Amino acid sequence: MSSEEDFSLVVDDTQPSEDSLEGIKAMIAKFKKQHEELLNEQKHIADCKDVVRGCAQQFRVRTKKLTESLKRDKDDYEVQVANEKAKLASLMEEEVELKEQAEKLAAALKEEKAEYVLLKEQTEVFTAVPERRVVFKGVTGEVDGSQFEMESSIVYPMDGGTALITFDEEVVAKKILSLRTHQVNLGEECRITVEARPVRLMMPSLVEIESKACPRRILISNLPKMDTEFLLNKLEIHFSKTKNGGGEVEDREFLPDSGTVVLTFLSGDFARGLVDREYHEVMLHPDKSHRVRVTPFLNGNITNLQTKMLTCPRTLLLTGIPDFMEADTLQDLLEIHFQKSSNGGGEVTAFFYNALGQKTSALFKSVAEKEEE
CATH class of the missing domain: 3.30.70.330 (RRM (RNA recognition motif) domain)
Incomplete structure (x- = not known):
C-alpha cells in the first residue's frame, strides 16, 4: 500500500453553478425561504412577547391588589391589636380597682365582725342583769312601781395594742376623731402611727x-x-x-x-x-x-329588752399601737402627745393603754350623764 493516497474530486453536476443564472436564482429562493422562516420566527417571538407582557401586566395588577389587601389586613390587625391592648389595660385597671374594693370590703367586714363580736359580748353582759343593793337615802316622791331604774355599768372588751383616752372637752375629742390617723413622736427618730376611732356602747333602754x-x-x-x-x-x-x-x-x-x-x-x-x-x-x-x-x-x-347605741362624746379608742417599749413609758408618751394643742389635743382626764398580747375589759359607768372609764 502506498503512503500517499489518491483523492478524486467528485463534482455534482445536478447543482447549478453559483455563477450561473440558475444558481443565483436558487440562492435567491433559498434566502427568501430563510427570510420567511426568520419573519415567521420573529412574528412568533413578538407574539410570545405580547403574551409575556400581558401576563406581566396581569401579575402587576394582581401584585398591586395583593399589596393593597395585605396593607389593609396589616392596618386592620394593628387596629385590632391596639383595641385589644386598650381592652387589656382597661381590664387590668378594673382588676386593680376590684382588688382595692375587695380589700376595703374585707377590712370593713373584719371591722364589722369585730364590732359584732363586741356588741354580742356586751349584749350577753346586759342580758345578765346583776343584783343591785338598794339603800333608802331619805328622798320621797311619786314613782311608777312597775319600773326599776339602774345605774348603767358597761363592760367594754379591749384588744391588745389599743388605748382608751377621755378628753375634758367634747370638741377636742371630735377634732382628734376627724383627723383619724396621728403621727406620734416617741423619741429619737422613733415615730408610730395610731388611728382614732369612736367608742360605741350598746346600753339597755328598757328591761x-x-x-x-x-x-x-x-x-x-x-x-x-x-x-x-x-x-x-x-x-x-x-x-x-x-x-x-x-x-x-x-x-x-x-x-x-x-x-x-x-x-x-x-x-x-x-x-x-x-x-x-x-x-x-x-x-x-x-x-x-x-x-x-x-x-x-x-x-x-x-x-322585753330594748337597747340603744351610745357614742361616747369624750372618749376615743386608739388602735395600731405596737409593743416595743415599756407599757408605762409608752402610755405616758401617748398621753403627752394628745395633751398638746399643737397636735390637735387638749386636757386628758383619763388614759388607759392595753399592750399587745393582752385582753382587758374597761368598765364604763354613767355618772352625771358623762362616761367614766
Missing part, C-alpha cells in the same frame, strides 16, 4: 322581767353570821325532816351578797307549805334555836 316563784326552791333569810358550811348543814338537816314540813334536799347554796341561803328540794311538795308558814325555829346551836324567815325563791325571765 322588763317576769318573775315567778319556783315550786322547788325556798329563800331563807334572817340568818346569823357563822361558818357557812356549818350553817348549810344545820339548815339542810332541819328542812329535810318531815315533822318540820320539809323533805329531801337536792341542793343548797349560800348567797354571799345578800347573806341568804337557797334550798332546792327533790320534789315540789314542800316549798309552798314552808313559805306559807314563813317563820321557822331552827336549832343552829345545841342549846338555843334561831328564828329564820322562809320566802319564795323567784325565777326571773327577761320578757
